[in-house]
Amino acid sequence: MSPLPTWYRATARDLPWRRPSFHDEFGAWGVLVSEFMLQQTPVTRVIPHLEAWLERWPTPSEMATASTADVVQQWANLGYPRRALWLHRAAVEITERHGGIVPREVDALLALSGIGDYTARAVAVFAYGDRHPVVDTNTRRVLARAIEGRAQPGPPSRRDLVLMADLLPDDVAEAAVFNAAAMELGATVCTSRAPRCELCPLAGSCAWLAAGRPDTGDERRRQAAYEGSDRQARGAVLKLLRSIDPDAVPLDAVLPDWPDPGQRDRAIDSLIADGLAEADGASLFLPR
DNA sequence: AACCCGGGGCG
DNA sequence: CGCCCAGGGTT
Incomplete structure (x- = not known):
């Protein structure tokens, strides 16, 4: 249990x-x-x-x-x-x-x-109370520490699902609670930065804690910087479109002072390609 | 497997 | 200022 x-x-x-x-x-x-x-x-x-x-x-x-x-x-x-x-x-x-x-x-x-x-x-x-392994970023960290004795989980893998499936209680309702509990533990106690092991219900059996909370050298994949990124440019264009909706913006009035005009134009094109924006030749707007 | 995709808040 | 967040799609 x-x-x-x-x-x-x-x-x-x-x-x-x-x-x-x-x-x-x-x-x-x-x-x-x-x-x-x-x-x-x-x-x-x-x-x-x-x-x-x-x-x-x-x-x-x-x-x-x-x-x-x-x-x-x-x-x-x-x-x-x-x-x-x-x-x-x-x-x-x-x-x-x-x-x-x-x-x-x-x-x-x-x-x-x-x-x-x-x-x-x-x-x-x-929603339906069925019995499946639910594995999010919190659960992966809990499994990495409590079971594998690692400080951080590796990249997401289907093996996480198999591991969690093996741990699930047989009872359907209890399995649902177990899934939610693993996520909750990772979100509130077994956190990425400063885990609060003194509050952890698994402290008595955690492989990572037993090993003295070693830095196992797991490198989390770093997200590219947001400042100056294409993502930032897309976000700025979309914010503008939301602010003027339901009107349209003349294309030459879309972020005219953006530091990198090429990046701005790529952002507009990629938003259109994604279906998040639409152009009629002279102006840009949210798709009707 | 690696990369792309927002935006905010916390240490 | 770096890191993290109940991930998923594309290549």
Whole structure:
């Protein structure tokens, strides 16, 4: 018996998607939207946007009727706005292929836009209560430390899923709690920078703690600098388009003072290629 | 496997 | 100012 579920029930944060009323009101669609927003955006930033989103589009079929401009506008500054397009596409796919009901099977979920190994299993487990390994960045770190005795996890791998599957309790409901508990532990106690091992329910069995918390030399892959990056340029263009929507901006008025005009033009082209912006020859705007 | 994709907040 | 964040798609 792992102490994790007991620890979780005693100390878990009160988050919107964990409340029974959230599931009563928004069901699996609410869980799906929350998981999209939580892909690389911290919990505290997601919460207010999630509630606004679900009040505007309480079901997949209602969201399917929205325009790209509406969706990108509502996504606001959550970051990685392609996720908003993918969520929109997923809503259309759910409406067309599944009668407006978020599918329950992992394979069907994986076939939707913007859903990968993590999100598919998170929906199957947290919305439908099924038994699958759910492995996010927090869980990978907990497994790396508690089981492998490493300071940081290696790159994401399908082997993480196998490892987690072997650890899951047999009982379906208990397995769901175990998944949530591993994530919660990594988010609040077994953190990347300054783990609080004195509070950890696994302190008695953790391989990394037993070894004296060694620096095992795992190099996390560093993200390229944001300042001066193409991502920053794309973000600036999109912020401008959101600010003038539903109007259009003359192309020569798009960030005229951007330090690197070539980079600015590449940003515009890539936004159009992604479907996040549209040009009619003289001006740029959010796709209607 | 490596790279790309936002934006903010914390140590 | 570097690091991290309930990842996924593309090549």
